[in-house]
Amino acid sequence: MDKPSYMFDRDREWAALARFVGNEAPGATLGVVYGRRRQGKTFLLDAVCTATGGFFFAATEATEAETLSRLGAELAQFLGLPSAVGLTDWYQAVDWLLALGRERPIPVVIDEFPYLVQASPALPSIIQRAYAPNRAERTGSRARLLLCGSAMSFMGGLLTGTAPLRGRAGLEMVVPTLDYRSAARFWEIEDPRLAARMHCIVGGTPAYRTEFAHGDSPAGPTDFDAWVVRNVLDRDSPLFREARHLLAEEPNIRDQGLYHSVLGAIAGGNNTRSGIASCIGRKVSDLAHPLTVLEDSGLVNREEDVFRAARATYTIAEPLVTFYHAIMRPEWSRLDRAGQAARVWTESTERFHGRVVGPHFEFLCREWAQLHAAPEVFGAAPSRVGRGVVNDSEQRRSHVVDVAVIGSTPGECRPLLAIGEAKWGERMGVGHLDRLRRIRTIVRGRADLDAAAARLVCFGGAGFSNQLRAAAEEDDDVVLVDVADLYRRSGRI
Known part of the structure; x- marks a missing residue:
């Protein structure tokens, strides 16, 4: 067949x-x-x-x-x-x-x-x-x-x-959504930064191009803003209310106000159960059922912390829902009036990069590390890629690790192949590398992880400083990955 x-x-x-x-x-x-x-x-x-x-x-x-x-x-x-x-x-x-x-x-x-x-x-x-x-x-x-x-x-x-x-x-x-690389090909987008920005809005849902946007794809990076205005923020576009419809289509979701509040809290950066509860004014115990329903509905992902087994974070699985809650829902009354879409979009630039593109870029980096990176990038093929938090008792602070790559060697002591930091709109420098080195030093003291050979990976959406490039050339443990690398088919950098 x-x-x-x-x-x-x-x-x-x-x-x-x-x-x-x-x-x-x-x-x-x-x-x-x-x-x-x-x-x-x-x-x-x-x-x-x-x-x-x-x-x-x-x-x-x-x-x-x-x-x-x-x-x-x-x-x-x-x-x-x-x-x-x-x-x-x-x-x-x-x-x-x-x-x-x-x-x-x-x-x-x-x-x-x-x-x-x-x-x-x-x-x-x-x-x-x-x-x-x-x-x-x-x-x-x-x-x-x-x-x-x-x-x-x-x-x-x-x-x-x-x-x-x-x-x-x-x-x-x-039947899943198309992965981010397939989505770029489907939308016929060759520019990696444009492809990443598109994916953080429409994800890998084929119908958003064929039926909702009627085949309209950005002509290039300079057409991206206009594309968003005419296809997503236009009140007459099918994509305008799509995020609301996705929630309404699930039969187990009855109190839609509560579920929208939960999704809004997650889109706002409140990724833990306690953070979500505090944001929406509910008890932590009140969220067990809504979060389970959202997980079962495929709208929310629950991710175990790589470094702390008892801790989990929640992320929205559908990019359009994140975009809706971060950009559209706070300005819904204005967007629902004709002629306001372009102005709202211009005023939402900071929120878009901070709440939508930045977190989604971290997700793309984890996807690349898990599915596409060549084995030589980390020294071995990963068995698990996630995120986590490392406590620094000496400096009395916590370090968020955007990308943690775990190897597949059996045993209680798991090999930590790499730790990485992802920055979309900020040019990465030696300060980011120093932070990763500090995290590696802390993790090397743990009994459940073998971090002796852990590589330090900087995922730079806006590039790297000359000093950081020089450091990477001198130290084989330092790996630099840019947006183009995420879309390179070979998986090599």
């Missing part, structure tokens, strides 16, 4: 679906495909059905009776029957879907599955019954039933705990 030439990227997802759909083994199988909206799940699964002659049913928000009627009509059209299939309930409907695979392996896709369960809560249990191990309708079929949805917390819960479908699925695929 060759991937269509018009499909960008998604090689891994296409290969996994090809294996699942093309499996000749007898017996119907079940797969679950999910991910946040606008990532191209429907596009991907529709292409699979087109390539294999599969059946694709897109659910809508409707009553059970209306949905069954429409499903019966589409089944008749697919099978070439003169009239609609009369479906009285989902027991009968699922068996009709399984019957599609009596003669050959065939993908049977139900898109927007949560809509069906909303009207028919028993549907997962009905599918469980249909997939009983020795049931003739299952063993005599090679239907490859794929349930797809965008409600992350709901779809992720279909196969967990005591859920009816747990243990029934042969495929669980999460």
Whole structure:
């Protein structure tokens, strides 16, 4: 099953679906495909059905009776029957879907599955019954039933705990956003600094270019500001309210005011649970449920501190949500009036670089270190890359480490391959290097980390001083990485 030439990227997802759909083994199988909206799940699964002659049913928000009627009509059209299939309930409907695979392996896709369960809560249990191990309708079929949805917390819960479908699925695929390098190619952006700034707003969501911006990509670095004004801050643009819609689409989020406050606090730099609680005026214990829901929804990431196991920080997973809370939400009343977008954007430069680009650049540096850096950069391949805080008891202060690279050598004493600092708008100098040296000295005294050979990495979005460059030439432990290095395919610097 060759991937269509018009499909960008998604090689891994296409290969996994090809294996699942093309499996000749007898017996119907079940797969679950999910991910946040606008990532191209429907596009991907529709292409699979087109390539294999599969059946694709897109659910809508409707009553059970209306949905069954429409499903019966589409089944008749697919099978070439003169009239609609009369479906009285989902027991009968699922068996009709399984019957599609009596003669050959065939993908049977139900898109927007949560809509069906909303009207028919028993549907997962009905599918469980249909997939009983020795049931003739299952063993005599090679239907490859794929349930797809965008409600992350709901779809992720279909196969967990005591859920009816747990243990029934042969495929669980999460369709992610494009990584930052693929996103640059998708937007056809060659300038690394422009690509990084674009990614800190729209991330790797394909639909933001194809459907929301109608293919409009910045003509170059000098067009970036105008692009933001006409595509993100324009009240008539689909991107203008997109961040709000992302929150509203999650069924488990009811008190949207609370969740927006939590996201706003994180976007403002309050990354710990106590910091978020203090910012929004709630108790720390009150945040357990909202943060869990946001994690399950794929809107927030929880990251363990590399140096302190009991400490975690929270970051927003969707760049557009960060941009909304840092730039748009504080100025919403002005932006919602015509003619104010350009002025608001001009006045938001400092906030944009401090709250949006700076933290996102740190994220890109960690992504590069984990996924793209050549092994010789750190002396070995990393097993984990994160961030953390190192306490300096002598100077009575704490040092934030933007990038900490841990090696894979087994044992209680983990090798610390590198510690790094990332600065987007500040030219890095020997002062930054001295701070990293101080941190390395502190960490070398720990029993759980072997920092003897830890390299010191300066990630400079605005370049490096001549003194720092000279220091890097004299000391092999000092590594300088600029924005262009993050996008260089070889991973070397």
